[in-house]
Amino acid sequence: MAAKIPIPALAETAYTLKKGKRRKTFAEKEERRKETNRARFKSRIYIGMAFTRWRELREERHFQTDTDLALFLLDCYDNSSVTSSPSKFTHKPPGLPPLSTIEAESISERGEDILSEIEELEEDAEPQQLETSVSVNRTGADVNVKEFNDIRNSTIDWNGDTSDPTTVDDFNSDEDNATPLCVRTGGVESGQFRLDLLPGVSLDETVYGLMDQEESGPSADSGLPHKLEVLCEDDIVGHEASIVYHDSLKQLVTHLILPVKTCTAKDPAAQVECHASQPFEVKVTSQGTAAAVEWVCPSGHTVWSWTSQPSMKSGMQVGDFMLATNILLSGNNYEKVALLFKNMNMGMVDPKTFSLIQDTYCVETIKGFWEERRLHTVTKLCDKNLIVLGGGRTSSLGCYAKYCTYTAMDSDSKEILSIVNMDNMQAQKNSVIMETEAFIQTVDKLKGEIKIQEVCTDAHRQISALFSKGKYRESGISYSWDIWHGVKDLGKRLQVAGRSKGCSPILHWIKDICNHFWYCCKEAGNYDEFMSLWTAVLHHVTDEHEWATGACHHGPLPKNHSNIWIEQDSVAHRTLISVIMNQRWLKDVEKFLTFRSTEDLESFHSHISMYAPKRFSFSPHVYEARVLLAGLDYNHHVHRPAVKNRDGALVYRKVWNKRSRRWSLCTVKLPKDYSYIPDLQSAILRRRLADDEGREPADPGAPAASGASSQQETWSRYHTRITSSS
Numbered sequence: 001m002a003a004k005i006p007i008p009a010l011a012e013t014a015y016t017l018k019k020g021k022r023r024k025t026f027a028e029k030e031e032r033r034k035e036t037n038r039a040r041f042k043s044r045i046y047i048g049m050a051f052t053r054w055r056e057l058r059e060e061r062h063f064q065t066d067t068d069l070a071l072f073l074l075d076c077y078d079n080s081s082v083t084s085s086p087s088k089f090t091h092k093p094p095g096l097p098p099l100s101t102i103e104a105e106s107i108s109e110r111g112e113d114i115l116s117e118i119e120e121l122e123e124d125a126e127p128q129q130l131e132t133s134v135s136v137n138r139t140g141a142d143v144n145v146k147e148f149n150d151i152r153n154s155t156i157d158w159n160g161d162t163s164d165p166t167t168v169d170d171f172n173s174d175e176d177n178a179t180p181l182c183v184r185t186g187g188v189e190s191g192q193f194r195l196d197l198l199p200g201v202s203l204d205e206t207v208y209g210l211m212d213q214e215e216s217g218p219s220a221d222s223g224l225p226h227k228l229e230v231l232c233e234d235d236i237v238g239h240e241a242s243i244v245y246h247d248s249l250k251q252l253v254t255h256l257i258l259p260v261k262t263c264t265a266k267d268p269a270a271q272v273e274c275h276a277s278q279p280f281e282v283k284v285t286s287q288g289t290a291a292a293v294e295w296v297c298p299s300g301h302t303v304w305s306w307t308s309q310p311s312m313k314s315g316m317q318v319g320d321f322m323l324a325t326n327i328l329l330s331g332n333n334y335e336k337v338a339l340l341f342k343n344m345n346m347g348m349v350d351p352k353t354f355s356l357i358q359d360t361y362c363v364e365t366i367k368g369f370w371e372e373r374r375l376h377t378v379t380k381l382c383d384k385n386l387i388v389l390g391g392g393r394t395s396s397l398g399c400y401a402k403y404c405t406y407t408a409m410d411s412d413s414k415e416i417l418s419i420v421n422m423d424n425m426q427a428q429k430n431s432v433i434m435e436t437e438a439f440i441q442t443v444d445k446l447k448g449e450i451k452i453q454e455v456c457t458d459a460h461r462q463i464s465a466l467f468s469k470g471k472y473r474e475s476g477i478s479y480s481w482d483i484w485h486g487v488k489d490l491g492k493r494l495q496v497a498g499r500s501k502g503c504s505p506i507l508h509w510i511k512d513i514c515n516h517f518w519y520c521c522k523e524a525g526n527y528d529e530f531m532s533l534w535t536a537v538l539h540h541v542t543d544e545h546e547w548a549t550g551a552c553h554h555g556p557l558p559k560n561h562s563n564i565w566i567e568q569d570s571v572a573h574r575t576l577i578s579v580i581m582n583q584r585w586l587k588d589v590e591k592f593l594t595f596r597s598t599e600d601l602e603s604f605h606s607h608i609s610m611y612a613p614k615r616f617s618f619s620p621h622v623y624e625a626r627v628l629l630a631g632l633d634y635n636h637h638v639h640r641p642a643v644k645n646r647d648g649a650l651v652y653r654k655v656w657n658k659r660s661r662r663w664s665l666c667t668v669k670l671p672k673d674y675s676y677i678p679d680l681q682s683a684i685l686r687r688r689l690a691d692d693e694g695r696e697p698a699d700p701g702a703p704a705a706s707g708a709s710s711q712q713e714t715w716s717r718y719h720t721r722i723t724s725s726s
Contacts, residue, residue, distance in 0.1 A: 054066075149664065149665065155184050156181055156182070156511060156518050157182055157183075157511065157662070181487060181488065181491045183484060184662055228310035229310055230318045230685075232689065233682035233685040233686055233689070234682075235310065236310065236318050236322065236685065237678050238678055241319065243346070244291055249284055249291055253282050253293050254282050258304060260303055262275045262277050263275060263297035263303050264303075265299075265301035274301050276297035280295040280297055281295070281298075282294070286346075286347035287317065287347065288320040288348070289309070289317070289348065290317050290347070291308040293305065294306075316688075321357060323349055324349050324353065324357040324358060325357065325361070325684050328358055328626070331626065331630075334351060359622070360691075362684055366625040367628060368683075369632070369683055370632055373632060374418070377415050381413070381415075381417075382450050384450075384451065385452075386410055386452055386453060387410075387411035387456065387596070388408050388454070388455050388456070389411050389457075389598045389601045390406065390408050390442065390598075391598050391601045391602065391605065392404050392434075392435035392439070393405045394431070401434065402423070403423055403623055404422040404424075405420070405421050405422075406438035406439055406442050407605065407631075408442050413638075414638050416631045417450070418445060418446055419628060420442050420445075421438075421620075421623065421624040422434045422435075422437055422438040422441075439460075439463050443472065443477075447475075453478065455467075455479055456480045456482060456596040456598060457479075457482070457598070458482050458485050459482070464479065464588075478594075479591065480592070480593075481591040482598045484597060484599070486517065486588075486589075486592040489585075491510055493585070494509075494514075494579060497576065497579050501571075502570075505565075505572045506575065508564045509541055509563075509564075509566070516537050517534070519533070521592045521595050524593055527590055531586075533553070534580070535581075536550060537580065538577060539552070541573070542565060542567070542573065543565040544568070545557075604634050607633070610630065610633075611630040612626040612630070632680075633672075636676050640672070643668040651668040653666055653668050
């Protein structure tokens with residue numbers, strides 16, 4: 001019979017009490033905690049209003065605990081000097097570090113355990129690594145980003161990996177973007193920079209910024225407070241605001257004692273005062289974006305009412321007015337903001353009120369503000385011979401555009417000189433001629449303000465005709481085309497030729513031929529020099545690098561160089577000659593020899609989408625105001641200084657280009673401050689306050705109002721609308 005297996009003893013867990021030990025009761029733990037708190041409270045110091053400065057000094061000097069900072073200051077006092085360096089401070093207090101001696105709160109009133117407080121203190125004492133910037137330059141000198149991104153240091157390349165040029169149609173089905181060519185910035189000297197070491201920047205980080213608001217101190221009032229009114233723009237612009245929940249507000253107001261002992265309301269029938277005594281019932285409701293508090297007596301009379309926002313004349317709540325104004329100034333959409341407020345269960349401005357404020361007070365003020373800033377920019381440049389970059393942007397994604405925005409930019413300062421908005425109704429509902437008409441208005445206006453030496457646009461045939469045989473033929477203004485449009489047009493022609501029967505080898509040479517055209521336009525000073533360089537490509541593609549009248553300018557080809565050479569006098573070679581030597585195309589080559597680029601103007605056109613997206617519809621005057629807001633934003637922030645690290649070196653980032661599928665180098669600039677917005681808000685408020693004094697508001701795009709009485713009627717229905725919307 002097998003022996004019985006002994007049953008192992010019960011294992012002792014980690015929570016098994018040892019002999020002679022017992023658990024402390026809750027009362028014993030509480031008493032020990034209070035004793036520890038009382039002992040530690042003896043070393044606590046209250047410094048009152050100096051607490052903020054204390055924290056700032058601690059962060060600036062990189063001290064881990066308040067004790068270290070206190071000992072440092074005491075040592076400085078003993079030595080009568082403040083030159084001590086915190087990095088050389090080596091004092092370490094023995095044992096567990098005490099809690100901060102700054103807070104005025106009594107420890108005995110706190111319910112946290114002492115051990116959790118020590119753990120939190122130790123976590124706070126851990127150093128944080130805040131330096132996230134990476135310097136791309138390993139040689140010790142700053143990189144010239146302007147030179148890196150200059151078109152003269154750029155090359156033509158494919159969009160991403162296109163090792164098989166015969167599949168270029170797979171990239172984009174759009175006819176305008178069929179050729180997968182792109183400009184690769186820094187392509188000439190790309191080996192000097194390590195873009196892979198830089199962190200990336202998303203598109204959201206390049207379009208938007210933060211505003212710093214001025215602090216406003218509390219105002220004291222004596223007696224029963226009266227309803228606050230805004231009499232001038234300084235009463236509200238720059239003042240801070242907060243989100244208040246009704247439960248928290250009701251918790252506060254229920255502890256208030258009104259100086260009114262009894263209700264003074266009279267019964268409308270008997271004309272006798274109510275005389276109902278306290279306590280009064282407190283009701284908190286929403287009125288638009290404001291919270292309204294009413295003290296109601298037992299008989300149902302309102303003893304006193306209060307709102308969380310000041311009001312202007314005619315009873316308009318200033319918070320509603322400022323919200324409607326800033327929805328437009330920030331480039332937001334009313335429906336989206338209204339959905340946000342609905343999800344937050346907050347009151348919102350009525351849509352009719354928003355439209356009335358926008359059309360009556362904001363639009364014309366924005367136009368005047370833009371014209372004032374634009375004239376200031378033009379005045380600075382009126383004595384110079386300017387090279388003006390021009391370009392148009394339509395308001396819709398299709399070919400039947402409703403609006404066209406034509407922008408003129410100074411090539412050197414990159415500041416916007418003019419913005420002209422054209423409605424298709426002004427062009428007989430013909431969207432094709434809108435850009436030309438807007439260009440004529442732009443040039444006619446700028447000719448009387450500045451000295452225009454040259455105008456550079458995209459390859460627009462109608463505008464080109466104005467300078468060759470039209471209105472500006474005798475104006476003395478030179479006209480040129482953007483070099484990128486010439487490369488794109490050449491790439492399309494080569495791609496069509498390569499699809500012909502027996503011409504597929506041309507497809508493998510598209511990128512190289514476009515790069516050669518880019519090089520010829522950059523190096524040639526006139527048409528003859530261009531042609532001597534340009535025709536060399538017909539010999540090079542046949543593996544002929546020296547001929548009777550010249551030779552290739554490139555150096556010796558590497559031994560491992562491999563390409564698909566085109567046989568001389570073959571079908572592909574004859575087809576390529578017909579494209580390279582096309583006389584109609586060569587007739588316009590002189591417009592590219594100035595080697596201008598409108599890429600900065602295209603960047604501004606992209607920035608307009610922040611204020612006037614193409615997928616939203618706007619009335620003509622509102623669309624114009626939103627475009628002008630984009631111009632104000634661009635001109636104000638175009639010269640922002642670059643960010644530098646602690647060593648004084650510039651901080652760089654890499655930005656992903658979705659079209660070229662490559663990284664490009666950029667300098668990190670300081671965040672946008674939008675410091676012009678308070679001035680614009682003040683101008684809009686002045687217009688509103690002046691309207692209350694009897695002036696009729698201007699309604700853009702509509703006839704003038706019939707009189708002040710009609711406006712007063714409109715505003716008298718304001719509270720009814722905001723109550724129903726809340």
